[in-house]
Amino acid sequence: MRALSGLNRLIGFGLSMAALAAAALVAIPWMVRASGPEAFGMIVLGQNFGAIGAMVVAYGWGIAGPAEIARGTTESRLAEFLASVKVRVFLLGPVAVLTAAAAMLLATGRVDLAAVGAVVAVLPGLTSNWVFIGLGRPFVLMLTETLPRVAFTVVGIVAMETGSDALIGLIWQGVGLLVAFVASSWWVLRAFDYRHVGLAALPPLRTLLRDYRHGVASNVGSSLFVALPLVLVTVVAPAAQPVFALVDKLERQALVALVPVVSVLQGWVPRAADPASRARKVVIGASIGSVLIALVAGLWGQWPLHVLGDGQLTPSADVVALMGVVLGLSFYVIALAHTVLATYREMRALAMSTFIGTVVMIPLVVVGAYYLGAAGALAGIAGGLLVRMSIKLVVTSRCLQGPPPVNDMVLPSEEIV
Incomplete structure (x- = not known):
């Protein structure tokens, strides 16, 4: 029965993530067709800045939140x-303005698309999917968040098909994200029997920002690691930017499609009295999975890239192979971070590994992109991922040899219950 329950959760989270990834990927050719390859490059540039902003808004709950929900009481949840x-509501406005401004400063074409792309990409920071992951409720996630997002993305595609600019497609995606936030929040408040405890009863905002700072440091660091390469390629190798933007987009959506596996493990590992045994299985299983992912993406990634680029953008074989390597390494790094290090509350070590990996990656991407274009940039990303993976494996080994995480941590917000 446990295996069946785990399979049901995997299928449920998988359907949600696959639907979101499919909707985002299907929208790409329409955006390219509606406004052109260069304009699409500006959209992706804005989305990269917005992705960083989304991590600031999410403030680390996507990493640490599922474990706390999985082992918490109704009151603490x-x-x-x-x-x-x-x-998150406090951070949303300022972060959206800053990311849009940054995207506009670096945009070399459609400034409006870069700005709106950034703002829309900030909105996923409002997601409550970490609550549903911790509860193991994938089908509620699908109803409250996935369906609104997919539905409004389809509305945007229809608008572009009938002659609208890609800007309209982006706006409809943003509407879907806001509807999803309202719907999921309504469900969570009802499920947790929200009555007498309000936002005013919580600790001061300054206290919350301080107490959760390590989570957001890790989140923002990871987002910077993902977003900076496109910015660097735009600056040092603008001719390679459209192809790199397409590869970057497919790689991100592929990771979204792989998230369900990590989501199931995020709730499974911390529920054990001593999670070390389960964590070891994750370390081994994820390593095998990452190799398979790299092989599949590297060998068969050419066709989807050609289709998504609407025949106007077709990466070379070496670029596709390196995309596979980056995708496999990214999956392994995420699996270690979200299932093992988050369970053992090693958020500071997680943030440090991301910082060091980013520092190593930046010069590698700059030099690689300047001399080798998209292929060189991907090789630089792979180098940074190897550094992050190595540090995480060292910390993981230390965690597995030590005592299990103490389950009596008092959350900053639990003083109100």
């Missing part, structure tokens, strides 16, 4: 969710 709402 409610407090955790309300604390997240208080922080």
